[in-house]
Amino acid sequence: MKTTRRQFLGLLGTGGIATAGLSQTAAAQQTPVVKMENNYFDPIGLYIDPGTTVRFEIAAGAHSTTTYDGRIPSGGSPFDSGVISEGSYEYTFETTGTYDYYCIPHKSLGMVGRIVVGQPAGPAEETPIPDGTVPDSEVIVQQGSVPYESNSDSGGYSRGGMMGSGMGPGMMSGRRSGWFVNLPLAGGALGVLGVVGGALYWALNRTGTARESDDSAMDVLRSRYAQGDIDEDEFQRRQQRLANDREE
Numbered sequence: 001m002k003t004t005r006r007q008f009l010g011l012l013g014t015g016g017i018a019t020a021g022l023s024q025t026a027a028a029q030q031t032p033v034v035k036m037e038n039n040y041f042d043p044i045g046l047y048i049d050p051g052t053t054v055r056f057e058i059a060a061g062a063h064s065t066t067t068y069d070g071r072i073p074s075g076g077s078p079f080d081s082g083v084i085s086e087g088s089y090e091y092t093f094e095t096t097g098t099y100d101y102y103c104i105p106h107k108s109l110g111m112v113g114r115i116v117v118g119q120p121a122g123p124a125e126e127t128p129i130p131d132g133t134v135p136d137s138e139v140i141v142q143q144g145s146v147p148y149e150s151n152s153d154s155g156g157y158s159r160g161g162m163m164g165s166g167m168g169p170g171m172m173s174g175r176r177s178g179w180f181v182n183l184p185l186a187g188g189a190l191g192v193l194g195v196v197g198g199a200l201y202w203a204l205n206r207t208g209t210a211r212e213s214d215d216s217a218m219d220v221l222r223s224r225y226a227q228g229d230i231d232e233d234e235f236q237r238r239q240q241r242l243a244n245d246r247e248e
């Protein structure tokens with residue numbers, strides 16, 4: 001988001017300092033929206049400047065947005081919208097650091113989210129989130145807004161985030177694997193299932209077609225005999241030939 005804003009200011013700044021000043025005011029007044037869907041927050045990760053108000057908006061179902069005890073920066077105030085089924089809840093993030101929050105009814109389904117204010121800091125950075133998964137804070141800072149969908153996408157931001165983050169290899173490695181390593185594992189399991197399934201299908205299909213072709217030849221012969229196309233001798237002869245073909 002830093003980059004985005006700089007680019008944004010750069011574009012508008014051609015008009016002079018007065019324009020840049022106006023656009024800064026406009027940017028500060030922006031209200032990012034986190035949608036509360038069934039049953040996830042979207043975006044799941046959001047980076048904002050201190051003083052930004054975020055609107056948590058009901059998109060479907062009934063949810064809450066509730067900070068974890070001990071997963072907000074020291075000096076930051078916890079918040080809890082309570083469970084709402086329409087409208088929205090707004091909260092202004094004044095204190096720099098990392099805020100982890102959850103939905104009271106759907107915490108067990110992994111309905112959690114993370115907001116990084118200014119820069120990653122605080123107890124949320126020390127331990128993995130107890131429910132579900134959230135993107136690494138460095139990825140959130142880089143992306144500005146991390147859509148929920150990218151969670152299940154094996155390409156895209158996750159790799160870019162890992163490569164480009166410039167963090168030390170040991171830093172937060174536990175959380176990283178928690179968030180990213182699920183994908184190759186799931187892919188591997190699916191791959192094994194695919195191979196087994198494919199072999200089964202091939203085996204079934206193989207015997208299936210062989211039997212089917214024999215049966216259909218015999219069916220045709222029987223129906224021709226029944227219709228009087230061929231006489232008794234011819235029928236016996238051809239039936240014998242089919243039987244011989246099958247034995248070979």
Ligand SMILES: [Cu+2]
Nearest residue numbers: 063103106111
């Ligand atoms: Cu919920």
